[in-house]
Amino acid sequence: MILRRKMISLLLVLTLCTGMVISADASEISDTQKKTEELEQKKQSAEEEKQALVNQLNAIVAEMDETKAKIEAKETEVREKEEELVQAKIDENDQYESMKKRIKYMYENGNTQFIEILFESKSIGEFLNNAEYITTISEYDRDMLVEFQNIVQVVAQQEETLKAEYAELETMQNNLIAKQDELNELMASKEEEIKQISDDLGAAREKLEQLKKAAEEAARKQKEQEEQARRAQANAGANVSQGAGASVVTGNGTFTHPCPGARVSSEFGWRDEPIAGAGNTHKGLDLAAPAGTPIYAAAAGTVSIARYSNSAGNWIVLNHGNGLQTYYMHASALYVSEGQTVSKGQNIAAVGSTGQSTGPHLHFQVMVNGTPVNPRNYL
Ligand SMILES: [Zn+2]
Numbered sequence: 567m568i569l570r571r572k573m574i575s576l577l578l579v580l581t582l583c584t585g586m587v588i589s590a591d592a593s594e595i596s597d598t599q600k601k602t603e604e605l606e607q608k609k610q611s612a613e614e615e616k617q618a619l620v621n622q623l624n625a626i627v628a629e630m631d632e633t634k635a636k637i638e639a640k641e642t643e644v645r646e647k648e649e650e651l652v653q654a655k656i657d658e659n660d661q662y663e664s665m666k667k668r669i670k671y672m673y674e675n676g677n678t679q680f681i682e683i684l685f686e687s688k689s690i691g692e693f694l695n696n697a698e699y700i701t702t703i704s705e706y707d708r709d710m711l712v713e714f715q716n717i718v719q720v721v722a723q724q725e726e727t728l729k730a731e732y733a734e735l736e737t738m739q740n741n742l743i744a745k746q747d748e749l750n751e752l753m754a755s756k757e758e759e760i761k762q763i764s765d766d767l768g769a770a771r772e773k774l775e776q777l778k779k780a781a782e783e784a785a786r787k788q789k790e791q792e793e794q795a796r797r798a799q800a801n802a803g804a805n806v807s808q809g810a811g812a813s814v815v816t817g818n819g820t821f822t823h824p825c826p827g828a829r830v831s832s833e834f835g836w837r838d839e840p841i842a843g844a845g846n847t848h849k850g851l852d853l854a855a856p857a858g859t860p861i862y863a864a865a866a867g868t869v870s871i872a873r874y875s876n877s878a879g880n881w882i883v884l885n886h887g888n889g890l891q892t893y894y895m896h897a898s899a900l901y902v903s904e905g906q907t908v909s910k911g912q913n914i915a916a917v918g919s920t921g922q923s924t925g926p927h928l929h930f931q932v933m934v935n936g937t938p939v940n941p942r943n944y945l
Contacts, residue, residue, distance in 0.1 A: 816911075852930075860917075
């Protein structure tokens with residue numbers, strides 16, 4: 567009973583201990599789980615941010631393509647305008663040259679002053695200024711020259727405008743390139759961030775996996791321990807009821823033999839090697855048998871003693887009434903408890919060598935009104 571109670575409290579302690587280990591693991595698991603989920607969220611938002619950057623970059627690239635097309639168109643316009651300007655200048659010059667020829671022809675025979683002015687002028691503008699004072703120049707030539715000069719100015723102005731537009735487009739494109747560089751840098755750092763989160767996430771997931779495995783293992787071990795404890799408990803409980811074998815009644819005497827088949831190793835009343843302090847008189851009959859051999863109740867009665875003592879080891883005293891008692895000593899196991907009634911031939915114990923004993927045997931003793939008598943008289 568005490569053993570069983572001890573075992574139950576041990577079991578309780580074991581259960582509490584493993585329970586605590588598991589709950590500690592459980593809190594670590596839930597922490598790691600939480601951390602994993604946080605990292606997953608962080609990774610998702612980082613990837614969303616990255617996607618936003620990708621979208622911005624794509625928009626910029628599209629804008630750059632558009633600007634590039636505009637620049638190319640503007641380049642064509644500028645080139646065409648340049649050609650137009652060149653042509654306008656050629657026209658202007660042709661007009662000037664033909665006018666000079668006409669003037670020269672008109673004034674071939676006189677007015678050398680005018681021809682001097684004409685040929686000394688370094689530019690058309692200078693000539694026209696000088697010619698203001700010369701009324702002889704034809705209205706037609708003057709008008710033509712001014713018109714051609716105006717065309718040159720307009721074309722030059724248009725070319726200037728186109729060049730300015732071109733420069734504007736170039737600036738726009740440069741800004742786009744700068745923005746693209748900036749976005750690429752942001753993208754690189756975002757990718758670095760995602761990589762870091764992914765690494766952390768991988769580590770957290772791995773840790774979670776390990777913790778779960780460890781918890782499963784701990785739970786499995788706990789179950790195993792509980793199973794073992796339960797079995798040990800069942801075995802301890804079984805000792806009284808299931809350890810004993812079937813009843814055996816032998817012989818024709820008053821008593822059935824308590825250990826049939828055993829060899830008498832020491833007779834009642836004397837002994838070969840008296841144990842110190844035991845006296846010279848042997849109070850019972852020693853029946854040598856292998857440890858575990860069943861011991862049977864010599865007659866029906868009540869168990870008045872079933873316990874351990876230093877000298878008798880595990881021993882039993884049966885009270886049969888009318889002043890008659892039987893003793894059974896040195897047992898390895900007891901299958902009955904004090905106060906219990908037993909039938910004749912009931913398996914009450916097993917042979918052992920507990921207490922003061924030199925080898926496995928049953929010391930069988932018969933008492934009549936408190937005095938040992940020779941057991942052989944009853945078998
Ligand atoms: Zn003995």
